[in-house]
Amino acid sequence: MLWGLAAGFSRLPSGLREDSNDLALYHRSAEALLRGEVPYRDFFIEYPPGSLPVFVPPALFTDGLFGYITAFAAEMALALAAALVLVALAARRLYGPAGWPVPAATFALGAVLLYPVAVTRYDAAVALALAAAALGAAFGGRWTLLAGGALGFGAAAKLVPALALPPLLLARRGSAAREVVVFAATVGLFAVPALLLGGGNFLESLAYHAQRGLQVESVAASVLVALGGAREVVFEYGAFELRGGWTGEALALTTPLALSLLGLTALGVWRARRRAPLGGEGFARYAAAFVLAFMLGSKVLSPQYLIWLLPLVPLAAGGFAGGALCATLLAACWLTTQVFPLHYEELLSGRAPGPELLLARNALLAVLWALLLLAPARWKGEG
Known part of the structure; x- marks a missing residue:
């Protein structure tokens, strides 16, 4: 995986490396912090x-x-290498000694397929x-x-991992108050200083995304482009x-749409929890479903968002069902890179195959979400 990511990074054009707006923003923010400037207060x-x-x-x-x-x-x-190890360990715990290669390979191959964004965005x-x-x-x-704590850090870094908190709370029997306290404390460790020091500017940074328009790669945009x-x-x-x-x-x-899907x-x-605690398999399954629901309904669906699914979908089931989920995820990762950056110019100009590739990718994500929800309440691994 590391070799594939390094090879992909080395052949990226300058527009996706030196001229990347995201990477330049990361660099400016880091340099400002090292100069002693206070984020949100001194720089946006x-x-x-x-x-x-x-x-x-x-x-x-x-x-x-x-x-x-x-x-x-x-x-x-x-970071991706460490995540790969954790996914392999989780898969071994859930599906036994022979059950980890497919989830681990899916994570590794998915990361390599997403090479244009895998190491050039902080979603890793x-x-x-x-x-x-x-x-x-x-x-x-x-261990919960x-x-x-991990979800608290994820939410403090990019908000969306907070959607995985409900499945975590339902993954075990009994009260989950301690997990909530750890999650809230971790979020507060980052959010409280930002609010106290940044004040209104911190709140403005949160409102920034509410002002955004319909991104061209979103599900709604792909349908709109297809309909002219x-x-x-x-x-x-x-x-x-x-x-x-x-x-x-x-x-x-x-x-x-997002609220309906969520x-x-x-x-x-709720239906699955009525039968039994979700367990580790149910956590991965429904955390992935919540994240996918957000992605499908959001007005923004950037290519790096698929990185969020790599640690979750491969752990959502074992056996044939798990293989089907992994194959669907990998196909969506491949199509994502076909859209961005390989056929992005065609997408922006409305020429084939850009819009068709995007529509196919978004349709696959919708299929993946439906598979996670409509399959039997508990999928047992086969080995």
Whole structure:
């Protein structure tokens, strides 16, 4: 996996490395922190405060943007390697000595397939947090405290891992108050100083994403492009967004759609919990379903979001069912890279095969979400 990520990173064009807006933002934020500036108060950053500890280490050992980017990619590759180990350990715990190769291979291959974003975005750190949570849920007992802390860090870094908290609380028998306390304390460790020092600017950073438009890669946008319901593509808020036509109506539907998908996922969790605690397998399954529900309904669906699924989907089932889930995830990862960056120009201009590839990728994600919910309440591994 590390060799594949290094090879992919080395052949990225400059537009995805030295000229990347995201990597430049990470670098500026790290340098500002090392100069003693206070985030949110002295400089604006659109990301939650848990992202800052990820941005700083590469700046401690490098000078200039190019050196920072190389060190940051190495940091993210190591995070993915650590997550891979945790996924393998969790799979062995859930499915026995012969049950870990498929989940581990799926994680590794998925990361390599997503090479344009796997080590050039900080989502690898989020994947590590989710992998630690999956490991804690798989071992159970006091290990669930580790899971609560891991999800707290993930939420402090990118919010979305908070969606995995309900499955964690339902993964064990009895009260889960300690896990909630650990989760809240970890989030507070990052959020409280940011709020006290950054004040209104910190809240403004949270509101930043609420102001975004309909990103061209979202599910709603892919349908809109296929129907010819958009007039132009513009670059706003660090991403390409659709404008004109039916864009306003589609954007207004994203919030109800997301809430509906999350509600259906919550219903599936409730039905499964009525039978028995979810356990480690159920945690991975429904955490992945919650994350997918958010992705499908969101107005933004960046390619790096698929990294969040790598520690969860491979652990959601064993045997044939698990293989089907893993195959679907890998196909979605391959299509994601076909869209971005390989056929991104065609997507932005509305020419084949860009829109068709995006529609197929989003359809696969919808199928994956449905498989997680509609399969039997408990899938047993076969070995």
